[in-house]
Amino acid sequence: MAIPTHLKLSVPETEHPRIVIIGGGFGGLKLAKALKKVKAQVVMLDRNNFHTFQPLLYQVATAGLEPDSIAGPLRKSFEGHFNYIFRMVKVTGVDFEKQEVQTKIGNLTYDYLVIASGSVTNYFGNEELQKKVLPLKRVVHALDLRSHILQTFEQAELTEDYDKRDRMMNFTVVGGGPTGVEVSGALAELRNHILPSDYPDLNFGMMQINLVEGSDRLLNGMSEKSGKESLKALEKLGVKVRLNSMVESFNDGIIKLNDGTLESDSVIWAAGVKGNIINGINAESLTKGRILVDEFNRAKGQERVFAIGDVAMMQTEDYPDGHPMMAPVAMQQGTHLAKNFKRLFSGKDLEPFEYFDKGSMATIGRNKAVVDMPGGLHFKGFFAWLIWMFVHILYLIGFRNKLITLNNWIWSYFTYDKGTRLIIRTFSAEQRRKVSQYE
Amino acid sequence: MAIPTHLKLSVPETEHPRIVIIGGGFGGLKLAKALKKVKAQVVMLDRNNFHTFQPLLYQVATAGLEPDSIAGPLRKSFEGHFNYIFRMVKVTGVDFEKQEVQTKIGNLTYDYLVIASGSVTNYFGNEELQKKVLPLKRVVHALDLRSHILQTFEQAELTEDYDKRDRMMNFTVVGGGPTGVEVSGALAELRNHILPSDYPDLNFGMMQINLVEGSDRLLNGMSEKSGKESLKALEKLGVKVRLNSMVESFNDGIIKLNDGTLESDSVIWAAGVKGNIINGINAESLTKGRILVDEFNRAKGQERVFAIGDVAMMQTEDYPDGHPMMAPVAMQQGTHLAKNFKRLFSGKDLEPFEYFDKGSMATIGRNKAVVDMPGGLHFKGFFAWLIWMFVHILYLIGFRNKLITLNNWIWSYFTYDKGTRLIIRTFSAEQRRKVSQYE
Structure with missing residues (x-):
């Protein structure tokens, strides 16, 4: 550029x-x-001229929120700071x-x-994969992923080759950390509640959502309990979870794993940073x-x-x-x-940093979560989801973002609706790479 | 593609x-x-897979609303319509x-x-102009314009050539119809209330907002009164309105008019369709x-x-x-x-169409509008703005869009804040043309 x-x-x-x-x-x-x-x-x-609340990026990707709910202009955050200078x-x-x-x-x-x-x-050095998979780390990634998901179903309806159509409708998420768990849960909710009425000609009983994780459990950073419960909750939503499974290659809709093969045109990469x-x-x-x-x-x-x-x-x-x-x-x-x-x-000695672990959490689908608190305290299910919601709203920057997000969540909760199903960035993978040169 | x-x-x-x-x-x-x-x-x-509520596009362009507030997925609007088929x-x-x-x-x-x-x-056949000006007719235009406006100020802060900086900060809107009036009013509000605290190093007293209209009045489709009042209201907001003025060329930040010259790097084209x-x-x-x-x-x-x-x-x-x-x-x-x-x-004769004119309206800035009703009834100012708000909310598709938009408007009204100041599409004019091949 x-x-x-x-x-x-x-x-x-x-x-x-x-x-x-x-x-x-x-x-x-x-x-x-x-x-x-x-x-x-x-x-x-x-x-960027904005701060990104990354924990909710997956909701932008799955048509739950618009970027303005989870990103805040960096200049605005510093009104009244007279020693602050921002340069984009x-x-x-x-x-x-x-x-x-x-x-x-x-x-x-x-x-x-x-x-x-x-x-x-982190693509772990695999440049070939990097060109083909969909990352989810920045706002543009989330917007690209959202358009990609919706465009896929628009195109599936225009595809009469049924093998191709099946591969198009399958989604594979790589990485069983919080992002992987949350995005596959949100995809399952889209499939279960939203997409069938939008695309009456497609058979969503056939749509696979795969979650591929290299280790023997989900949510490695959290408690054993949370790992097991998230697995159970995802399987209940119809997500096919493969543990101890690693991606070896991805070509023309065929994902080769160390322990099998998946057919899926879309691979969302949440394997690590x-x-x-x-x-x-x-x-x-x-x-x-x-x-x-x-x-x-x-x-x-x-x-x-x-x-x-x-x-x-x-x-x-x-x-x-x-x-x-x-x-x-x-x-x-x-x-x-x-x-x-x-x-x-003021010439004093520095003090060492000590991390205070307030706990960690992940949400699964529309009304479940797992929460690990300090001291081994653990919550799951609907109550955990309420905690998850409360904490995320609390940490969102600015009252306006809190308000709009809460609004959206209440709306989605009662209506099962996701409002932002707009295909605005209709780029193919190759075009996306070209466009991203500018971004 | x-x-x-x-x-x-x-x-x-x-x-x-x-x-x-x-x-x-x-x-x-x-x-x-x-x-x-x-x-x-x-x-x-x-x-597109969505309907666009074009009368509010200018609010997306000026960071007031996100696209999901003014656009609705076309499939969603037809839930329960069994004879309806959508193809993107x-x-x-x-x-x-x-x-x-x-x-x-x-x-x-x-x-x-x-x-x-x-x-x-409508560029009236001027292909040279078409390449250089910013249109405002589609959602992508509005998002491009928004990013362009904000990026301009980010770059102005990084510009030490003060002549160049002045030209960068000036905005020129061509066309005095509802879109031109509304977008120049919104730009003036941005300059008067929002940008100065975001960009403390820039002198917004120098920022010109020009509105260029070819005929001898604004809002040609509306009453004489509305034309005059919108002119007065815009001038009060600090917009420089030039009537009887036509753009002849636009090169390197210099706009040649039939009756003078303007220095401005950004030209928003709302001259017609x-x-x-x-x-x-x-x-x-x-x-x-x-x-x-x-x-x-x-x-x-x-x-x-x-x-x-x-x-x-x-x-x-x-x-x-x-x-x-x-x-x-x-x-x-x-x-x-x-x-x-x-x-x-059912074999009956067709009936001729007859247009029922319910009136027309335009908003100027944050809390003023002009409204022409049938029978010569006319409103202006704050009361007209309330009517304008009510009618636009009423016609927005879907309850969710109404809710989010109303929320945003109430928020902006009381805080003078615009929440969506995110630069997401950081394309230059040339890049924008390349990207738009894909869209």
Whole structure:
């Protein structure tokens, strides 16, 4: 993409130290908010002008919510923050020697750098697969997936080759973590309640929803109980779950697994994420693909560079392989690092980060969930779903998003309806790759 | 765009006559709904799977609403209609001799054809302009325009060339009809209430919003009073209205008018629409670019072909140049034609169409409108805006759309906030043209 030559990355010079934050995700957002009254110039760089509430992306993908419900403009979140500067740019590299962040429209020096670049979809090096599967990590992915799902059924009605039609109507989700479980549950609800009346000529009794997971259980990050209950709930919804199963290849609607074959034109890839590493961070700084940080989130061997959230690897006694790559860790590290900046600026010693595990949860279908709380407390079913709803509404940014989302959920709950079944991005996989060059 | 070879346009054969409707706009939708109990196979063809409530497109473009509020899935609208078949295809032509509709994936024969293809943006033959300006006629246009507006300000903050920055921040709307008036009012509200806090580094006192209209008044289709009041209200909001002014060229941010020059990188084209004519309809059937129909909406010289709405030209005593190209005409013609189909099938004579003018309205900014009612009744200001709101909510399809839209409007009214300031389609003009090949 040609960059207009008149664009230059610049921010005013001030007497205060400049903290550059790469990324406006959960970590970056919390950090910048908590720096409100700190005497520093806070510069946030993000390629999007909005924060994405990723836990609900799957609802955008399955026609339950529009992006405005789960994404919030980053500038709006900082009204009244006079030390905050936002620049919508994609960071292309960092240079620790020169203390600068690099972008296609110029470089920016920092006094302190916080890398909060989050994570990207992990294809485990399989470039062939990457070209063919549908990821679900960004708002554009969710919108593409939604259009793809609906377009598939429009096209299935126009297909008289019945073998082809069967393959078109089958959906396969790879990865049995929260995203995989949630998206396959939502697909099952679409099949069971919505699609049959929209497409009366298609036989939805034939539509398979497959969930393929490499390990021997679902929801690996959660309790054994949650894994079993989600499996049971998904099977009740008609999802075919395959455990201990790995994708070897995917060609022309045939998915080869280590233990069999599936026929399915659409593969949704929720198999994992990896740290979003920026050019200029050398291999020695990385452990398992994440930036190794000390207990203050300071990058190994660096004085002025910090990393928080998914991209950071902090090895502690409780988490020798780093913390789980999820929103609560990023948020707590963001808040904690802000406190440490305050201590730093007033000459005090930094305090080590400690993760407070508030529990984790996943929803299955329209009114079930599993919730693990600290101390082994566990909920399932409808009550767990109420907790899930409450917590997600609570953490959504801004009152407006809360209102619109709650509205949508109440509506869907009572009517079984999903309102946003609009095919707006009618791209094929190949076109999508071309379009995504621009995005 | 390569069409997958497995796609074929087909519908089941039945004993009943087949009515093919091209287009699911206001006319096609009303017609198909009213044919619910008629013994005919109703086949609707549309390139989109949704109906667009075009009068509110400008709110999608100016970050007030998401598409799901103003568009409704066409299949969903016909739940319980057992004689209704929807196919998402783009019609490429018609052959009156063979009685068939042509598409890229095959042809479909009809017993009766209703052309309800609506209208498209009219560039008055200026192909150079067409490549550079921003249209506002479809959902994708509105989303592109929204992203363009927001991206412009993101980039303006990254521009140190102050002349360039000024041109970037100026917006010019061409066409003083309802769309032009409404979009310039909404832009003014964005400038006055929203953008300054989002972009503190930019000087919005410098931002021009120009409205260029070729005739000597605004809202030509409405009363003299409405024209004057909308002009006054727009000027109060800070819109620079130029009457009797025509665009001659637009290059590198310079708009040449017949009576002057404007500097503005963004030109929103709302100068007019023309009938969306399909290949195979020959020039003799057309009058002023619309399909000439008799008082029963039957195309001139055709027994089995009808046209309704914007694309139809019915010359009556009251409307010697045809009816205005607006939703109420299309809706009434759709309903009326359904009644005539019933008469036709029971061997009765057709009844001529008569347009019942319920009035027209336009909104200016956040809480003003002008309303012309039959019999010269006229309202303006806040009360007119309440009527405008009520009528638009009333005509929105589906209870869910009404609810979400009302919610959004109440929210925006009290907070001056627009929630959907997300830049999702970050295409440049050139990229947009490439992407639109796929859409």
